[in-house]
Amino acid sequence: MKPFLTAGLAATLVLPAPASAAGPVFHDGFESPKVSGQLQRLPAGSHIGPWTVTAGNVDLSTAGLWQTPEGRQSLDLDGDANGAVATTVTTRPLTTYRITFALAGNPAAAPLIKTGEVRVNGRPVHRFTSDTRLTSLSRMGFTTRTFYVVALSRQLRLEFASTTRPVGWGPVIDDVRVDSCLVVLCGG
Template sequence: MVALRYLTALIMAGVLASGAGTALAEPAPAGDTVGQESAASILAAARFSNGGFEYPSIQDGTVQPYSAGQTLGPWVVTGNGVDLKREPYWETAEGVQSVDLNANGPGGVSQTFETIPGLTYTVFYRLAGNPAPDRLPVVKTGQILADGQQVATFTFDITGRTREDMGYVQRAAMFVANGSTTELSFVSTTPGDAGPVIDDVRVSSCSCSG
């Protein structure tokens, strides 16, 4: 009970965050206790981390390719690899780094984190696209998967966009957890070496806005 009261204090103070990718949670109800389920769901969301792709940290203004099987903190790279890019190479949505989901071809990133079976989770993220004008197609596409099952698709048109004005938009997707852990994946379906760009990924066990 003491631990739950301490968790409540932390939540009210706003310190339950997951680095660059903050885990959102509803405020704890007034009183001395927090229900076991709500406390567990808040902790599960808090275990998701590095949603802003801030580590590993790379040199300013550079591009660092990562191949399938390599890691970006808790993220595992899949497919044809991804490119981690740091300002001022191009504008980011949050922090100083973001990920192009295409390196040598369509790639992706996956992170497994603790969830509560049967609970609905919302994934908030910022989306843009590699704006290189000579890298077709103009419309970048991808998917979000939960345990390998598609829960959302996304598209981004790079027309008129530049490295200095990426045009990030906030998007959200929802899934229901089937087990005590869930593998969340962002996967490009864009051909070529310039794909969708993601940043500021956050996971919440409520339907609150980002």
């Protein structure tokens, strides 16, 4: 599959090919603010460390509720509505970035398949699903997801959004990382 640039991705280029990491640019595991119980529902406009809730609401959940892959907290992208969170990462133009994150689904209720997407600068660049059939609160089944983008400006606005229907028990994310990469693009 060849890398491509479309008018719709004016600020990014999505790459399906692997690249080697050159260094971390951003890393966050939703550890701030510290939740005192099992979860805290946060509406649009709320801040979670470097993130802002941009749509609906989300549940910042702790290891007291379910297994977390990193740290003490993770983020359910559904509160009682489909939610979204975004942050801005400083980048260098024409540099490739590897974006990784841990993904599971809230197994507490239907649907079995949780869905969502990652948007970069407002454009969907990565869609994801998590199947909760063989998971539980103590064994969430987190997997690491990875994709690549090329920055064409000095900033990437990175947004994670739930598209799960019905709403209320969505995809769960944690350990979001952005690394600058060394990559060679070849024609052919």
